[in-house]
Amino acid sequence: xxxxxxxxxxxxxxxxxxxxxxxxxxxxxxxxxxxxxxxxxxxxxxxxxxxxxxxxxxxxxxxxxxxxxxxxxxxxxxxxxxxxxxxxxxxxxxxxxxxxxxxxxxxxxxxxxxxxxxxxxxxxxxxxxxxxxxxxxxxxxxxxxxxxxxxxxxxxxxxxxxxxxxxxxxxxxxxxxxxxxxxxxxxxxxxxxxxxxxxxxxxxxxxxxxxxxxxxxxxxxxxxxxxxxxxxxxxxxxxxxxxxxxxxxxxxxxxxxxxxxxxxxxxxxxxxxxxxxxxxxxxxxxxxxxxxxxxxxxxxxxxxxxxxxxxxxxxxxxxxxxxxxxxxxxxxxxxxxxxxxxxxxxxxxxxxxxxxxxxxxxxxxxxxxxxxxxxxxxxxxxxxxxxxxxxxxxxxxxxxxxxxxxxxxxxxxxxxxxxxxxxxxxxxxxxxxxxxxxxxxxxxxxxxxxxxxxxxxxxxxxxxxxxxxxxxxxxxxxxxxxxxxxxxxxxxxxxxxxxxxxxxxxxxxxxxxxxxxxxxxxxxxxxxxxxxxxxxxxxxxxxxxxxxxxxxxxxxxxxxxxxxxxxxxxxxxxxxxxxxxxxxxxxxxxxxxxxxxxxxxxxxxxxxxxxxxxxxxxxxxxxxxxxxxxxxxxxxxxxxxxxxxxxxxxxxxxxxxxxxxxxxxxxxxxxxxxxxxxxxxxxxxxxxxxxxxxxxxxxxxxxxxxxxxxxxxxxxxxxxxxxxxxxxxxxxxxxxxxxxxxxxxxxxxxxxxxxxxxxxxxxxxxxxxxxxxxxxxxxxxxxxxxxxxxxxxxxxxxxxxxxxxxxxxxxxxxxxxxxxxxxxxxxxxxxxxxxxxxxxxxxxxxxxxxxxxxxxxxxxxxxxxxxxxxxxxxxx
Numbered sequence: 001x002x003x004x005x006x007x008x009x010x011x012x013x014x015x016x017x018x019x020x021x022x023x024x025x026x027x028x029x030x031x032x033x034x035x036x037x038x039x040x041x042x043x044x045x046x047x048x049x050x051x052x053x054x055x056x057x058x059x060x061x062x063x064x065x066x067x068x069x070x071x072x073x074x075x076x077x078x079x080x081x082x083x084x085x086x087x088x089x090x091x092x093x094x095x096x097x098x099x100x101x102x103x104x105x106x107x108x109x110x111x112x113x114x115x116x117x118x119x120x121x122x123x124x125x126x127x128x129x130x131x132x133x134x135x136x137x138x139x140x141x142x143x144x145x146x147x148x149x150x151x152x153x154x155x156x157x158x159x160x161x162x163x164x165x166x167x168x169x170x171x172x173x174x175x176x177x178x179x180x181x182x183x184x185x186x187x188x189x190x191x192x193x194x195x196x197x198x199x200x201x202x203x204x205x206x207x208x209x210x211x212x213x214x215x216x217x218x219x220x221x222x223x224x225x226x227x228x229x230x231x232x233x234x235x236x237x238x239x240x241x242x243x244x245x246x247x248x249x250x251x252x253x254x255x256x257x258x259x260x261x262x263x264x265x266x267x268x269x270x271x272x273x274x275x276x277x278x279x280x281x282x283x284x285x286x287x288x289x290x291x292x293x294x295x296x297x298x299x300x301x302x303x304x305x306x307x308x309x310x311x312x313x314x315x316x317x318x319x320x321x322x323x324x325x326x327x328x329x330x331x332x333x334x335x336x337x338x339x340x341x342x343x344x345x346x347x348x349x350x351x352x353x354x355x356x357x358x359x360x361x362x363x364x365x366x367x368x369x370x371x372x373x374x375x376x377x378x379x380x381x382x383x384x385x386x387x388x389x390x391x392x393x394x395x396x397x398x399x400x401x402x403x404x405x406x407x408x409x410x411x412x413x414x415x416x417x418x419x420x421x422x423x424x425x426x427x428x429x430x431x432x433x434x435x436x437x438x439x440x441x442x443x444x445x446x447x448x449x450x451x452x453x454x455x456x457x458x459x460x461x462x463x464x465x466x467x468x469x470x471x472x473x474x475x476x477x478x479x480x481x482x483x484x485x486x487x488x489x490x491x492x493x494x495x496x497x498x499x500x501x502x503x504x505x506x507x508x509x510x511x512x513x514x515x516x517x518x519x520x521x522x523x524x525x526x527x528x529x530x531x532x533x534x535x536x537x538x539x540x541x542x543x544x545x546x547x548x549x550x551x552x553x554x555x556x557x558x559x560x561x562x563x564x565x566x567x568x569x570x571x572x573x574x575x576x577x578x579x580x581x582x583x584x585x586x587x588x589x590x591x592x593x594x595x596x597x598x599x600x601x602x603x604x605x606x607x608x609x610x611x612x613x614x615x616x617x618x619x620x621x622x623x624x625x626x627x628x629x630x631x632x633x634x635x636x637x638x639x640x641x642x643x644x645x646x647x648x649x650x651x652x653x654x655x656x657x658x659x660x661x662x663x664x665x666x667x668x669x670x671x672x673x674x675x676x677x678x679x680x681x682x683x684x685x686x687x688x689x690x691x692x693x694x695x696x697x698x699x700x701x702x703x704x705x706x707x708x709x710x711x712x713x714x715x716x717x718x719x720x721x722x723x724x725x726x727x728x729x730x731x732x733x734x735x736x737x738x739x740x741x742x743x744x745x746x747x748x749x750x751x752x753x754x755x756x757x758x759x760x761x762x763x764x765x766x767x768x769x770x771x772x773x774x775x776x777x778x779x780x781x782x783x784x785x786x787x788x789x790x791x792x793x794x795x796x797x798x799x800x801x802x803x804x805x806x807x808x809x810x811x812x813x814x815x816x817x818x819x820x821x822x823x824x825x826x827x828x829x830x831x832x833x834x835x836x837x838x839x840x841x842x843x844x845x846x847x848x849x850x851x852x853x854x855x856x857x858x859x860x861x862x863x864x865x866x867x868x869x870x871x872x873x874x875x876x
Contacts, residue, residue, distance in 0.1 A: 761823020
C-alpha cells in the first residue's frame, strides 16, 4: 500500500535564479500609484455647489466683506477635508492583497533545501508545501502525497479540493492536508493572485446614487444662481442703480440660491449614520456608502459564511436500513446531541469514522474563541459527529493504524487498517457512495439494500448535501493489499452540509418584503447552490440556475450563479448594473474583491473574511450576518429620507430668499437683505436644525416599501412642496416687512426676523410621521437657533456685524404671528398624508422573533410621508 515515487528536480542554480529574477522581476503584486493629495483636493473642489461658493468667495473678497468670506471658506474647507480623508481610507484594496501572499517559501536550489522570502521566487524554482502553508506562487505539482488545497479565498468553493501530480496550485491558496513538491510556473502579477489584483485596481469607484443626485442638483442650482444674479445686476444697472450696490445685491442673491450648508449637513448625517451602523456591527469604510445602502435594488450574496455558517457539519447519519440519527450542535464544538440515543450500530459507525480519519480538533484559546479544525474540515466534521455519538478521537490510540491506502481523486475513497488489542484487525473504508455501492464493488450487500442506499444518497446529493459511504470488516489476520478493500460491510452514510444560518430564511423574506431582489453567486456546484437557494426561500419554486461561464448570456431573471470565477462575478455585477440595478455585493474571499470594488456597495465579512475583501468593500460586517445588511439598508433609507427632508427645508428657505431679493425692489425695498444677513439666516437655520433633521427616526413602514428607482431625481416629488412652502414664507415675510414700513418701523430687521423664524417653524413641521421615538435634538436645535436669531436683533456686537435694529415687544409679537403660519401649514399637510397600514403587519410592529424566524430590521406600516408632506412610495 505505497504510493509510486516521482523524481524530484534538483532545483535551479544560483546563476539561473539571478538571471530569471532579472527577466521576471520579484514575486510581488504590482501596486498602482494612488492619486496625490492635490489631485484629490482638486476633485473635491470641482463639485458644482463648491464652485458657486468659490465664486462667491472671490466676490466677497473683492468687496472686502471679511465676515462672509470667512464663513464660506470654513464650509468649503470642512467639506473638502472630509471628502479627501474618506477617499484615502477607502483606496487600499490592492495593497491588502499583499498580505495574502506567503511570507516565506521552502525551496530547493543547487540540490539543497533552503528557506527564502517568497518575494525571491522565480519561475522554475522547486518549492515544497505542507499542510497549513500558503502557496507562495502558481505551481505545477511534481509530487503530491494526500494533498488537498483550500481554494475558497480564490474560487469560493467551500470544500478543499484534492490535487495530484501534474495539477496546478494557485498563489494565495492554503494547503489543507498532505504535502507536495511543485515547480513555480508564474509569479507576481502573472499569478492567479496577481490577476485578481489587476482586476481590483481596474475597477474605479462608482459614484454613489446620492453623489450623482447631489451633483445633478448642484449643477441646476449653480446655473440658476448665476442666471438670476446676472439678471438682477443687469436690470439694476439698467435702471440707473449704483453698480456697487447692485453687485452687492447680486452676491446676496447668489448666496441665497445656494444651500451652502448642504455639504456639511449631508456629511454629518452620513457620519452619524455610520456611527449608528457601527453600534449594530456594520462598519462603514466610505461615508457615501451609508446612503447608497438605502438605494440598493439588488443584493448579490455569496453562500459560504453568509447564508450558511461557513463550517462543515454532519447533519445526520444513516444506517444500512436507512434508520436516521439526527445530530445537533454548533460548528466544530464536540458537544452536541444525537437522536435517537446511539446504539451499538451507531457507535460502530462512529468508531469507523474516527479510525479512517487524519484530522484533529483544536479547542478554544486566547486567539480563537471557538473550536476549529486541524486538517481537512470535512474530516474534522466527521470527528465532531462521532464525538456527539459518544466516540472520542482518542479511539485511534486504542486501535493503531498499521496500513492505509490514501484518498486520491481517481479512487475517490480512503482505506485504513487497524490492529485490535486481541490481535485481529479492522479494515475501514470511506468514500463516494457511487464508488463503494456500485455493482461489483468492494461491498457485500444485497441488491435491494444497495439500491435503497444509492437512491438515498442520490436524493441527498440533489438537495445540496455531501454524502460519504462508510464500510468496514474484521479480519483475523493482517490483510494483504489486494484483500483490504474486499467483502466489506456497509456501516452507514454520513450526510454533511454547511448549515444554513438560523436567521437566514427570515432575513431573505425581509429583503423581499423591502422590494430588494436577491441573487446568489457562489463557486459551489450548481445542485448545492440551487438547494441552498430553495432552502432559504431565495426564489419562488425552482430557482433559475446558471454557471459562471454563461454569466454574460444567462436569463436576466437568473437567481443562482454557480461555479463562478472572479472575472465572471464581475460580468454578473456589470450586467446587473447595466440593467439599471443598484447592486450590493457580499463576499469574504480574495476572489470576491474585484466584484466588491465594482458593486455600488461592497459588503465584506469582518470575522471570517480575508483582508483583501475587507479593503475592497464599502461596508464590513463585524458579525458576518446577512441580517446586519438589512439593518444597514434600513439606516440608509432613513438617512436618504432625512436628506430629502433637509432639502425641502433648506430649498424652501432658499426659494423664499431668492423671491425676496428679486421682488423686493419692485415693492420699494431696494436691497431687502444684506449678504451677511442671508448668510446668518442660512447658517443659523440650516446649521443646528439641519443636522438635527438628519437624526429624525425612521418612519413607520420604511422597510415595507420597494426601493426608489435608480434614476429618480433627489427632489422627485418635492418640487411642488418646496415651491409652495417657499412662496408661503415669502408672503409672510413681505407682509410683515410692509406692515413695519407702513408703521415706520425697521422693516429690514422685521423681514430678517420673520424669514429666519418662519424657517425654524417649517423645521418643526417636517418631523417624521409615525416615528416610535421623538427626536429631542431637533427641539433643542430649534430653541438654540431661535435664541441666536433674536440675539442678532438685540445684542450690540451682532447688530453691528449684521446691520440690524432692535425690535419692540409689539413688533416681535407681530413677527412671531406671521412666522408661525408656514410651520403650521406644513405640520397640517404632513399629518394629513396619513394612510392606513398595509394588511398583514400592524403599524409600528416591533423588531423581534416571528413565525418564520428572527426578522431584525422590519418595522411598521406600508406608507409614510416623504418629509415634504407628500405621501410617496419610498422616499422616507
